[in-house]
Amino acid sequence: EVQLVESGGGLVQPGRSMKLSCAASGFTFSNYGMAWVRQAPTKGLEWVATISYDGSSTYYRDSVKGRFTISRDNAKSTLYLQMNSLRSEDTATYYCTRGGFGLLHPWGQGVMVTVSS
Amino acid sequence: DIVMTQGALPNPVPSGESASITCQSSKSLLHSNGKTYLNWYLQRPGQSPQLLIYWMSTRASGVSDRFSGSGSGTDFTLKISSVEAEDVGVYYCQQFLEYPLTFGSGTKLEIK
Numbered sequence: 001e002v003q004l005v006e007s008g009g010g011l012v013q014p015g016r017s018m019k020l021s022c023a024a025s026g027f028t029f030s031n032y033g034m035a036w037v038r039q040a041p042t043k044g045l046e047w048v049a050t051i052s053y054d055g056s057s058t059y060y061r062d063s064v065k066g067r068f069t070i071s072r073d074n075a076k077s078t079l080y081l082q083m084n085s086l087r088s089e090d091t092a093t094y095y096c097t098r099g100g101f102g103l104l105h106p107w108g109q110g111v112m113v114t115v116s117s
Numbered sequence: 118d119i120v121m122t123q124g125a126l127p128n129p130v131p132s133g134e135s136a137s138i139t140c141q142s143s144k145s146l147l148h149s150n151g152k153t154y155l156n157w158y159l160q161r162p163g164q165s166p167q168l169l170i171y172w173m174s175t176r177a178s179g180v181s182d183r184f185s186g187s188g189s190g191t192d193f194t195l196k197i198s199s200v201e202a203e204d205v206g207v208y209y210c211q212q213f214l215e216y217p218l219t220f221g222s223g224t225k226l227e228i229k
Contacts, residue, residue, distance in 0.1 A: 022168070045209055047217055047219065062217070095166070103168070107165040
């Protein structure tokens, strides 16, 4: 069974950093691109970033470019999202999902990130 | 960016009736390879989103055949025949023709 388990969320002050992790199992992680999608409280889904299967290509939405970094460790079957200079508008549940070119399936259970002083 | 616009449903929908959710894209999602880069997801209350339909009309594994997707290059429909209680949630369309990937704002389905 494919499983994606996010961790690393919590409360963080504006301007600080946080790193999310997503542990993958049940499939050959190194064969798939991966993505992060977020959902602000009571809002819709918003794509954040995508990384290719080998980490050679990355894509970001404009609002996080230069602040967020998506990366992966294929030896550990783990996806990461390093988030710097966090803003209140980054407050959301962050989902890890398999899908290098946009066909997103499956999704993890999500991890909440709250940016507040 | 490609803007995805979803229509609303006349909630609540009586159990056993059919429901159609519309989605419109600001740019054709029909690629030169003949595929349409449009997906549908369902987010049940308190759960993560799940893939229902990909390439506009292909059902994901395990998805009931009550769900069907159709459309053209810019106008799409997700039809749910004979809605059931388990269909309650928010439905999202999403384009993956180009980055940034974009979603519609969601369409809520309630059952009577």
